[in-house]
Amino acid sequence: MKLYGGGLIVHTLKSYGVKHLFALPGHQILSVFDSCQEEGLDLVSPRHEASAVFMAQALSLAGLEPGVALLAGGPELTNALTGIAQAYYSNTPLVVISGSNTPAKRDKGFPQDMDQFQVVRPFTKWARGCHDVKRIPEYLAMAFRQAQRGRPGPVYLEVPYDVMETRVAGGDVNVPEKPARLRAGVDPEAIKALAVLLKQAERPVAIAGSGALWSDAQLELQEFVQKTGVPLVLSSAAMAMPFPSEAVIGLGGLGIARPSIKAITSADLLLLLGTRLNFALGFGQPPFISARQKIAQVDIEAEEIDANRRVDLGIVADLKTVLRSFNSLDFSLPSLENWRDELRKSVGKYDIELHRIASSPRQPMHPLRLILDLESSRSDDSYLVLDGANSILWALMAVRTRPQGGIILSTQGELQAIGAGVPQALAIQRAYPGRKVILHTGDGSFGYGAMEMETAVRYRIPLVVVVHNDGGWGMTRDMQVEFFGKRGESAHQFGVVHYEPLVESLGGHGEFVDRAEQFKPALERALGSGRPACVNVLVDPKPKSPGLKMFMLMEVMLGKKTYYDRIPSWLRRLQIVGLDRLANQAMLRYLDHNLHNEME
Structure with missing residues (x-):
């Protein structure tokens, strides 16, 4: 032939x-x-x-x-x-x-x-x-x-x-066999050094990033957390891994939610497991991370070790191999129960606060009400795709990992391009037809891929899109007003766009929601329709997420001159002299107030 x-x-x-x-x-x-x-x-x-x-x-x-x-x-x-x-x-x-x-x-x-x-x-x-x-x-x-x-x-x-x-x-023609996955080995001495750092630590935190997913280290990471008791934060592609929610104290990086800020800034040892010291972790620099905090970093690439900040222990190896080797060690660690209990209480208290804010009777609904109601409707094997800017920052405060499902972050990596959500959710739903796939997207980002809803109709792919509709480019709109005032705000506004009739005209299911009590019934109808569906939800544009304010603060601390005079001089000074324990506590109080004071 x-x-x-x-x-x-x-x-x-x-x-x-x-x-x-x-x-x-x-x-x-x-x-x-x-x-x-x-x-x-x-x-x-x-x-x-x-x-x-x-x-x-x-x-x-x-x-x-x-x-x-x-x-x-x-x-x-x-x-x-x-x-x-x-x-x-x-x-x-x-x-x-x-x-x-x-x-x-x-x-x-x-x-x-x-x-x-x-x-x-x-x-x-x-x-x-x-x-x-x-x-x-x-x-x-x-x-x-x-x-x-x-x-x-x-x-x-x-x-x-x-x-x-x-x-x-x-x-x-000769067709070669599919290339096998190879794993870089690990120096046993490096594993012992990691064990020593953990034995010395009283408040360690592990942050697992994309390397955890690409090395297929899900089971080894779970075993590591169970064996050591080290609190875990998942970031970037690691959120795509099925993972029990009780084993995770936070998603994303600095500034997403109060418990994550507390854990990362208060830790005496940070374990970077396949993640970079990039913007998500304040580049490992004061005032976000103290020069006195110890850092151990595991990465597949030697050049990534010490990037932005010299670490105390660098291990160049496949993460799955490292964790498997560590888990095989026969040794005991000091109990971390007090530290874990402190963070658990912080998470519990924060959840209560989020639900209180979300339960506000005002209309249109608070963004947290949308994401909490969406989260309560997800099954354990569902996939949640997150796209946008502000919409993602709100979502990561409240969504939780699932034991058989995953969270796909469309804006991964330093490029942070929005607009991938619809095609990504469509592809996952095509590959996993027996599961529910929900896309939570901003109204601006949905516009990039809206015509892919026709693709979904053509291929009978019943993905469900929930549009976080705040009437504009919410993140840059807030930054425009904060940095320069309201004169340029109009360029960020496009009003309430009714995407749902567009989806209906293509052969899908569409609904518009402008009151909080309408959302869950509308979502249930969309999930039950068996067709590509769009639930277009009007949300209050006025609240500002802590993640947005942390991003603006990082821009300022890294040299953005506009708005610089609003940052306390003592906080700017910390960037030079580093943090001692008292300064760290003062910074935490400052961040806690200023990141959350406009959340409602």
Whole structure:
């Protein structure tokens, strides 16, 4: 049997266990489309190329295997660039395959002729071209190996369409086995050093990030928490892991919620488990993290150790391997029950406060009322996708992990691009049809991917979208007013946009909610409709989340001159001299008041 080069791509992907391929049509890749039905590979064709990449990224987050997106090249590639860059800056394993023009058409003014490698190389871990049809499987094996091993990331394989449309006998081609996942070992002395730090600590906190997900360390992390009693915060892609909620004291980083701020700033030892000392942790610097706090960091990449702050112990290894080695040690640690009890009380007290604020009778409803009612409607195996800016900051204060489900944060990594939520939720619902997938998104971010609701209708994918509608670009609107006053506020406003009739016109289910008591019945109807659904919820735009105010404070402390005079001089001084215990307590009181005083 003879295969086109495009058919060989599909055949190889199938042999590697790939079940879904995301692509828009283009003349360079038609042979791939032709082969998908024959091979039984699920081909989902969205409305925008960035959506195809976001969909593939979502499957990486939900399934641990590199998702695969296919592009035709030219403008399809440039349209997809934000999705590729998002994967690059969040270290998400992703395989992007692109067609391109043939060499005979180069530099002749033929449509869509461009040097595609110049575009993708800054945002990919590895980029190559295949010019021999028989080597397509070989190059795909390289792509999967590069995407997964070491620090994961997106890779790019370009196949010109003359190679795509060249036929080859199946028996003449060798398809390499799918590359196995390899794990970097760990020095036993480093494990002993970690045990010594933990024995000395009275208030340790572990912060698990993307490295926990990509190393598949979920079970080992649970065992570590159970064995040591160390309080745990999950951040970034680690929130996609199924995890019992009672084992987690917080989600995100500094400033998301009061218990997390207390835990991280009061700890005497921070364990960074596959996470970076980036903006989410105040770059490891005063006034957010004291120079006197000890830090142990585990990372797959040696260059990441000591970034922004010199750590007390750096371990370069696969996190699953590190935790497995540590858990096998036969030793005892001092009891952390008092510390854990202090944090549990903080979490309990904070939950009461959140419910009190959410129960306010005012209309439109407080953003916390929306997220708490949504959270109470989730099942243990559901997926919750979070997109937006302000909407995410409110959500992370109140959502909880699930033992069989996960939380997908669309704005991962330093790029923080919004708008990936609809395609990501759509892809997860397609891959897990027996589960409920809910997207909680801001009204601005929903606008980026709203037409993918047509894709959901076309493929009968019953995802449910809950729109946090505050009538504008809420986060930048608040920053505009805080930093410069109200003169520029109008550019951030677009009023109440009724997205629900749009979804209904596409064949989905839509409802508008402007009173708190209407939301839960509307959500139940949406979940029970069996169709793509949009519940558009009007929320009060006036409250300011602690996460937003922490972000503004970090901008100021890192040099933003506007608003600088509003920061107390003593707090600015701490950035230089560091924190002693009394200064740390004063800072905590300041943060606690100023981050929460406009939450209601």
